Amino acid sequence: MLLRSLRAAVSATASIAAVAGVLALMATPSTARADEGMWTFDNFPIQMVNDKYGTRIDQAWLDRVRNAAVRIQGCSASFVSDQGLILTNWHCVVGCAQELSSPQQDYVKNGFLTANREEEKRCPGQTAEVLVDIVDVTDRVLGAGVGLEGAAFNAARTAATNAIQTEACAGDPKFNCQVISFYRGGRFALYKFRRYEDVRLVFAPENQAAFFGGDPDNFNFPRYALDAGFLRAYEDGRPVESPGFLRWNPNAPAEGDPVFVAGNPGSTSRLLTMSQLERLRDQQLPITLIQSSELRGRLLEYSLTGDEAKRVSFDPIFGLENGFKAQYGQHQALLDPEFLGARREAETELRARVAADPNLVQQIGDPWADLERVQATARELYLPVRQLEQAAGGGSTLYQMARAIVRASKNTTMTEAQRARLVATVGAETPISMEMEEIRLRYWLSKTREYLTVDHPDVKTLLGRESPEALADRLISGTRMGDAAFRAQAAAMTTEQMAAADPLLAFIIANDAAASAIGARWAAEVNAPTARAAEKVAQARFAVYGTNQYPDATFSLRLSYGQVAGWSYRGVTVPAFTYMGGLYERATGAEPFNAAQAFIDNESRVNKDTVFDFTSTNDIIGGNSGSPVINAAGEVIGAAFDGNIHSLGGAYGYDGELNRTVSVSTAAITEALRNIYPSPHLLEELGVE
Amino acid sequence: MLLRSLRAAVSATASIAAVAGVLALMATPSTARADEGMWTFDNFPIQMVNDKYGTRIDQAWLDRVRNAAVRIQGCSASFVSDQGLILTNWHCVVGCAQELSSPQQDYVKNGFLTANREEEKRCPGQTAEVLVDIVDVTDRVLGAGVGLEGAAFNAARTAATNAIQTEACAGDPKFNCQVISFYRGGRFALYKFRRYEDVRLVFAPENQAAFFGGDPDNFNFPRYALDAGFLRAYEDGRPVESPGFLRWNPNAPAEGDPVFVAGNPGSTSRLLTMSQLERLRDQQLPITLIQSSELRGRLLEYSLTGDEAKRVSFDPIFGLENGFKAQYGQHQALLDPEFLGARREAETELRARVAADPNLVQQIGDPWADLERVQATARELYLPVRQLEQAAGGGSTLYQMARAIVRASKNTTMTEAQRARLVATVGAETPISMEMEEIRLRYWLSKTREYLTVDHPDVKTLLGRESPEALADRLISGTRMGDAAFRAQAAAMTTEQMAAADPLLAFIIANDAAASAIGARWAAEVNAPTARAAEKVAQARFAVYGTNQYPDATFSLRLSYGQVAGWSYRGVTVPAFTYMGGLYERATGAEPFNAAQAFIDNESRVNKDTVFDFTSTNDIIGGNSGSPVINAAGEVIGAAFDGNIHSLGGAYGYDGELNRTVSVSTAAITEALRNIYPSPHLLEELGVE
Structure with missing residues (x-):
């Protein structure tokens, strides 16, 4: 889908x-x-x-x-x-x-x-x-x-x-x-x-x-x-x-x-460059496929435990399987030598045409080399930024809402309107399966320990002396975040009040500095130089091939044409x-x-x-x-x-x-x-x- | 481990x-x-x-x-x-x-x-x-x-x-x-x-x-x-x-x-050649890691359902996680450009030295090219041979014993001693968790349908009009293969008697022709030419580098030396x-x-x-x-x-x-x-x- x-x-x-x-x-x-x-x-x-x-x-x-x-x-x-x-x-x-x-x-x-x-x-x-x-x-x-x-x-x-x-x-x-x-x-x-x-x-x-x-x-x-x-x-x-x-x-x-x-x-x-595609192929996609397969196995077994489990897990499993299949297909494409070879040829041609034009070289430099260097940093930072920030919580709804609340409490530039929207969002009634929440948290905690290792300082802070299973159980059985009214109240609390009021909020507060720090590094050391270099690659494409091009998809309105076939x-x-x-x-x-x-x-x-x-x-x-x-x-x-x-x-x-x-x-x-x-x-x- | x-x-x-x-x-x-x-x-x-x-x-x-x-x-x-x-x-x-x-x-x-x-x-x-x-x-x-x-x-x-x-x-x-x-x-x-x-x-x-x-x-x-x-x-x-x-x-x-x-x-x-390593890297290892992750998730969730589930799943989960980690590490090595680059250089050198010696060329030919062609066949056959033969049953003990019994009944060259050993093996008392057996079967059946597709003729035969879950349930709840005495009896039955006596045996009999056929194709079209070409590569290595070499490991007695460090x-x-x-x-x-x-x-x-x-x-x-x-x-x-x-x-x-x-x-x-x-x-x- x-x-x-x-x-x-x-x-x-x-x-x-x-x-x-x-x-x-x-x-x-x-x-x-x-x-x-x-x-x-x-x-x-x-x-x-x-x-x-x-x-x-x-x-x-x-x-x-x-x-x-x-x-x-x-x-x-x-x-x-x-x-x-x-x-x-x-x-x-x-x-x-x-x-x-x-x-x-x-x-x-x-x-x-x-x-x-x-x-x-x-x-x-x-x-x-x-x-x-x-x-x-x-x-x-x-x-x-x-x-x-x-x-x-x-x-x-x-x-x-x-x-x-x-x-x-x-x-x-x-x-x-x-x-x-x-x-x-x-x-x-x-x-x-x-x-x-x-x-x-x-x-x-x-x-x-x-x-x-x-x-x-x-x-x-x-x-x-x-x-x-x-x-x-x-x-x-x-x-x-x-x-x-x-x-x-x-x-x-x-x-x-x-x-x-x-x-x-x-x-x-x-429009990604070869070095970007290769990092996706060799690191991001395999890890994502492997981890989501384990979560899939966990949720599938849970779904078989009864009618209600089957009911509440239907849409989450659909989403997970749909995403898995799409990403598996993407990975297969990047593993196809002919497919990737054609991409490599196209990049080689573009780079050659830039190199042949001194004005273009002057204006654009070598963003492909810049992006290759960024990939080395991205390879270093990917596992921690994935586990601590991007994929933190393993898809737990309560974790995501709790983190949004915690971060809003520290955000000094948020407008009243933004804060009101947050309260309205987290305060809305929504059915939440606590069993599924706990499965997601223990999956995420155990994968984070596995991929970052037991002795990683942020993992030590995350788990303390608890096992992923016991910690997930304590957080989910103890949290009041399942109650919409409490969530709306929590959104108005200071960080200190939150930490005292709820174990899940306290847990996120205790680990947020590390998560935010790695997120900030990724933004500064990967996203920023990628944006700078990608802008140059785009300029090179416009200069060489003109503007009769379509851009990569960005969840914005597009029109495609074709025929029934x-x-x-x-x-x-x-x-x-x-x-x-x-x-x-x-x-x-x-x-x-x-x-x-x-x-x-x-x-x-x-x-x-x-x-x-x-x-x-x-x-x-x-x-x-x-x-x-x-x-x-x-x-x-x-x-x-x-x-x-x-x-x-x-x-x-x-x-x-x-x-x-x-x-x-x-x-x-x-x-x-x-x-x-x-x-x-x-x-x-x-x-x- | x-x-x-x-x-x-x-x-x-x-x-x-x-x-x-x-x-x-x-x-x-x-x-x-x-x-x-x-x-x-x-x-x-x-x-x-x-x-x-x-x-x-x-x-x-x-x-x-x-x-x-x-x-x-x-x-x-x-x-x-x-x-x-x-x-x-x-x-x-x-x-x-x-x-x-x-x-x-x-x-x-x-x-x-x-x-x-x-x-x-x-x-x-x-x-x-x-x-x-x-x-x-x-x-x-x-x-x-x-x-x-x-x-x-x-x-x-x-x-x-x-x-x-x-x-x-x-x-x-x-x-x-x-x-x-x-x-x-x-x-x-x-x-x-x-x-x-x-x-x-x-x-x-x-x-x-x-x-x-x-x-x-x-x-x-x-x-x-x-x-x-x-x-x-x-x-x-x-x-x-x-x-x-x-x-x-x-x-x-x-x-x-x-x-x-x-x-x-x-x-x-x-001693594998580059083309063999690349197929492992791009096909066999990723699929194995992804599938075993799902089984891992399924078994981990099962293990949390109670003390007895935890007890019976301990060793199987250990084995699965141990194998997963080893193969993950292998995959990482093959994804390391420096590591693989050194392998490629070594192969290039060996091939160049062979090519420089007309007598060697005459004797050896180009087994590297032969092995590259074999990989194309291996890529074609891998998914069906994996799902229908090599990994069939998803690790179910009963499936494996049942298949051994079924195949023995068709084997006309088996000696009395071999048959007696089979009866002794399958007839030995061994504790079997029927819950774990069912998890493994439904995992395998659903992955087989997923990877070979619903419309694959062998998948249609495998599942008939049943879902993987219903079929696994019917086979495991209906089979008498959990009883050691029955297994020993079954080992003496004709194929027809087996099919009438037990649903799991009947299931295996119904699907064994397809499984054996793809296994035979793999043996003839992959294993045989691989053996022929690998023999030539080994001869090239002996000719160029002499016999002061150690062979690849083959679960046979070896001695390694080193120091505490x-x-x-x-x-x-x-x-x-x-x-x-x-x-x-x-x-x-x-x-x-x-x-x-x-x-x-x-x-x-x-x-x-x-x-x-x-x-x-x-x-x-x-x-x-x-x-x-x-x-x-x-x-x-x-x-x-x-x-x-x-x-x-x-x-x-x-x-x-x-x-x-x-x-x-x-x-x-x-x-x-x-x-x-x-x-x-x-x-x-x-x-x-």
């Missing part, structure tokens, strides 16, 4: 065998392959696309799509009615469904269906954002860092960025202003979003309908997943008006039809479409290949010839989940929810022969709303008779 | 940060570094060692040591009295202690102490072997394969090997004759062992005494582990006479003293000795850093200045566990039980600056037998007053 991994720590295995196949990739931007690119809306290759596909894309078409595109936490979405109705993936709303559930009512398993708007339920913490303006701020951001290094560089950049954001939003809470980096620091732009803070769940099918095939089928195709869900944006207690919505086309596309995907791809690394690999051709009847053929009755109950109950009513899921050549990645798939007329015809197994190498490059986007069709959603989860009010709102 | 990993499937994190440091290695044999090598007893560099260390090693000294050296399952050992008393490591006898234990009497936790010989208990399946003869059979083995390829080559080699073994032992059950490969097929030798089949447990300390610090301290130093145990070989109900034993010296050595380690290093890969790494000097008082300082009271109860109870009696563990420069590896550490006079002064963290790269090369053997001193064992686990009868037998 193309869910953006929101936590650096939490990370992704499938027809993995296939990943290590031939993965081509962009050599140089000037020779970019067909259908490659996650383009910004201010630099979309309109003419090229229209020439290739005979479409009539123009600025007005792009503006309409941008106004309908919605960014939600970790995912993408779109307005599909003028009353704030939002289409996204089921797997983008399942977290909300899980939070709204209880041991008595499991909306994940049973689905969340509404008969009218009164039954729509607010998703805690959920927001929806629409991009309304883009302003280039490159000169101002780059200017702030001139002549500075390390922590001073970071501070100057942050100050400039904050100032730009504050000026642009002028304190209006209906907007969110964000300075976003493009081309690895080659460009910066202010993205201004209209923000909606009351987002309610409208429709989520049963998990077995949406996630049929589970982890084994994830990132695979053929696929039979109704991975769709609806939300609705509210303001002042009323559905928002959204006249710029995408019209719902209930008909499936045909093979070869041009299709566009508008959404927020989370992160790609196509299957693919062939090793002599096997995979067709572009699946049909609803195929689900009944694939179902074995055993999890995760059991058909959803409503599919079974309504089998006789379902039109089995309806296109279920389909693949297209669009270039997307995690974060694009829920993105509207749009036809040439600007109508929505599906929601992207996955890539095929070959797309996992897409973090580092796009192969037009193999890389495919997987989407659920509006045809299948319409059929489901008619005959499986009858929802006449939604059909009416979507304009379907 | 240097336990040889007995199951390919079951694999091996620690001050891991340190492994990725500078690891030097043998460049060419002619420039072999000091103290490097696991030498066979028929090619030990006597003169070189005597010159360097001023010792007087001669053939008689070597023969005495060889006669005292004992090979046991997965480990090494030595006779230390003339009445069959065998010294080894606790971690080599803990499996026996676990098998002899019950929910009522936990010999692992409480130790196994005897007051006299009547209390010694037979270890199920344990044997002890002493090497009595070595005969070179190279010409006969190589001759058998001439002109053959693939399966025919394998069959001819196997037939020749079997014939040599059968002739040499002449049916005498007191001997075991084994043809062993050296130099990756450059030499073959018949090793004839005197074999003892009644081996009893004499002494095992509490696990917290032997394994203080647990997995976090494993492969680390300073160390405070009484990793020693005693066995006794019996024949005809009486202790065997062992006049060639090693005399017990209860005094610790001094820094710089020459020391020798005689034992059975399991496996090194120092600590080491320095990144400015930190680690002394060679720890003292018994240090244990009390390191103990925190929390597992696994809690002192053993007997250590606590007897603290006032313990001489805290006694040397506990010590390090030396000897070149050893997993399988050497329990090896006697011998001084220049031929006396035993310790038992090797571990390497330091730097030694994990020893699978691929030896660095004299950093690679250290870790041993428990006879001084500490003596002190323990006096004042912690008082055993006057053992002290008397060891000749200690």
Whole structure:
């Protein structure tokens, strides 16, 4: 699933065998392959696309799509009615469904269906954002860092960025202003979003309908997943008006039809240098895969201990397995000599062209050598910064909230508004499984001891004379952080009061100096020089190849183009479409290949010839989940929810022969709303008779 | 711990940060570094060692040591009295202690102490072997394969090997004759062992005494582990006479003293070619580490569910974590550019010297190119052969026994004696945790589906319409294979009878054709051409560098030399000795850093200045566990039980600056037998007053 991994720590295995196949990739931007690119809306290759596909894309078409595109936490979405109705993936709303559930009512398993708007339920913490303006701020951001290094560089950049954001939003809470980096620091732009803070769940099918095939089928195709869900944006207690919505086309596309995907791809690394890729390949990815596998084993065993354990662990295990599979695929791509060889050739060519131009050498220097030196530092610092800071807590929600509270208490520059938002966030009611929290903490503590060693001074402080298991037990059984009211109180305490009030807060306070220190070193010694050098690499690319390039993904709005198409690999051709009847053929009755109950109950009513899921050549990645798939007329015809197994190498490059986007069709959603989860009010709102 | 990993499937994190440091290695044999090598007893560099260390090693000294050296399952050992008393490591006898234990009497936790010989208990399946003869059979083995390829080559080699073994032992059950490969097929030798089949447990300390610090301290130093145990070989109900034993010296050595380690290093890969190493680095090791991490997480969570779960999972988790750490260290070595660069240079030099000699080219060809082609096949076949054959069952004991029974029923060339041995083996009483069996099966089934994909025909046969969890549950809850008597009966059944009698047997029968087929392909398409090419590489090495070389480890008797020494790494000097008082300082009271109860109870009696563990420069590896550490006079002064963290790269090369053997001193064992686990009868037998 193309869910953006929101936590650096939490990370992704499938027809993995296939990943290590031939993965081509962009050599140089000037020779970019067909259908490659996650383009910004201010630099979309309109003419090229229209020439290739005979479409009539123009600025007005792009503006309409941008106004309908919605960014939600970790995912993408779109307005599909003028009353704030939002289409996204089921797997983008399942977290909300899980939070709204209880041991008595499991909306994940049973689905969340509404008969009218009164039954729509607010998703805690959920927001929806629409991009309304883009302003280039490159000169101002780059200017702030001139002549500075390390922590001073970071501070100057942050100050400039904050100032730009504050000026642009002028304190209006209906907007969110964000300075976003493009081309690895080659460009910066202010993205201004209209923000909606009351987002309610409208429709989520049963998990077995949406996630049929589970982890084994994830990132695979053929696929039979109704991975769709609806939300609705509210303001002042009323559905928002959204006249710029995408019209719902209930008909499936045909093979070869041009299709566009508008959404927020989370992160790609196509512009990283070889030394950066090699560190990822040899250090960061293997350690992440190995550690997340152990956590996976722990959570899987826990999930088998009973019905309630199974219920509360469903979404966390999904997230973990999804991230594991994505990262496993990325690692396989970097282990492929042909794939990496092409990257090396491209870098060699760029460096040679820079070296051949004395002016460029004068202006740019040798950022590749700079980045190679940074990797040596990164290799030294990675294990401690990972264990003590980036992945600290092992994904424990309470740990993360407690650390946010502790750090806010020490932060002297926080505004009242920021503090109020923190109190609101940590003080919100949210169901927390204390068993899962304890598993995560003991996993993290034991891995930290293992990777940093028993005799590391920070490990000694962390554990004292306790074992990871006993410490995790003491912290979780003793903490009051599971109580939302206490969390809100704690957010107003001094550090001393916190330490006296709660063992988990006390634990974090006792270890925070070490964690913050290594985090600061990473920022100053890795992030800062990386940003400086990456800016130079970007300048080199602009100078050599011009500006007809797309930037790496940064969870900001992009548009990709392509066509509906299957693919062939090793002599096997995979067709572009699946049909609803195929689900009944694939179902074995055993999890995760059991058909959803409503599919079974309504089998006789379902039109089995309806296109279920389909693949297209669009270039997307995690974060694009829920993105509207749009036809040439600007109508929505599906929601992207996955890539095929070959797309996992897409973090580092796009192969037009193999890389495919997987989407659920509006045809299948319409059929489901008619005959499986009858929802006449939604059909009416979507304009379907 | 240097336990040889007995199951390919079951694999091996620690001050891991340190492994990725500078690891030097043998460049060419002619420039072999000091103290490097696991030498066979028929090619030990006597003169070189005597010159360097001023010792007087001669053939008689070597023969005495060889006669005292004992090979046991997965480990090494030595006779230390003339009445069959065998010294080894606790971690080599803990499996026996676990098998002899019950929910009522936990010999692992409480130790196994005897007051006299009547209390010694037979270890199920344990044997002890002493090497009595070595005969070179190279010409006969190589001759058998001439002109053959693939399966025919394998069959001819196997037939020749079997014939040599059968002739040499002449049916005498007191001997075991084994043809062993050296130099990756450059030499073959018949090793004839005197074999003892009644081996009893004499002494095992509490696990917290032997394994203080647990997995976090494993492969680390300073160390405070009484990793020693005693066995006794019996024949005809009486202790065997062992006049060639090693005399017990209860005094610790001094820094710089020459020391020798005689034992059975399991496996090194120092003679592999670059293409072979790269496949290990990029495919086999990462997949093994990732999968074993998940199993580790599953078993760790299970172990926390109760006292009995903790008890039965102790030894399996130890084995898994030990293997994981060793393999993690190996992977780190292969990821070290300097380490691998030196290997590449050495290979380039050897290839250049071969290429410069037309006669050699004529004789040898280009086996490096051959091996590179084999790697492409190995990459294709690895996932299926791993999941369906090599690692099938996920380490389930019942699965392994059931498969042995099924395959024996189809084997038309098995002798009566072999069949009788199988019945005796599977029919022996052994405690089996059905919970652990089920965890292993569902782990294996789910990983097999994940890595081979849902739609792989063999996966479809494996799972049918069941989930991995439901299938594992059905097989384990339904099988009678937990009953030793049933196993013995099953071993006499026809395949049809088995399929009707037991669901686990039926399951294995249903899937055995696919498993055997992929195993046969691996043997014919990977093993056979690898053997052919490796034989040529060995010939090239002999031709270019002469015969003053040591072969890769093959779990056969070797002798390594060196001196008692600590080491320095990144400015930190680690002394060679720890003292018994240090244990009390390191103990925190929390597992696994809690002192053993007997250590606590007897603290006032313990001489805290006694040397506990010590390090030396000897070149050893997993399988050497329990090896006697011998001084220049031929006396035993310790038992090797571990390497330091730097030694994990020893699978691929030896660095004299950093690679250290870790041993428990006879001084500490003596002190323990006096004042912690008082055993006057053992002290008397060891000749200690």
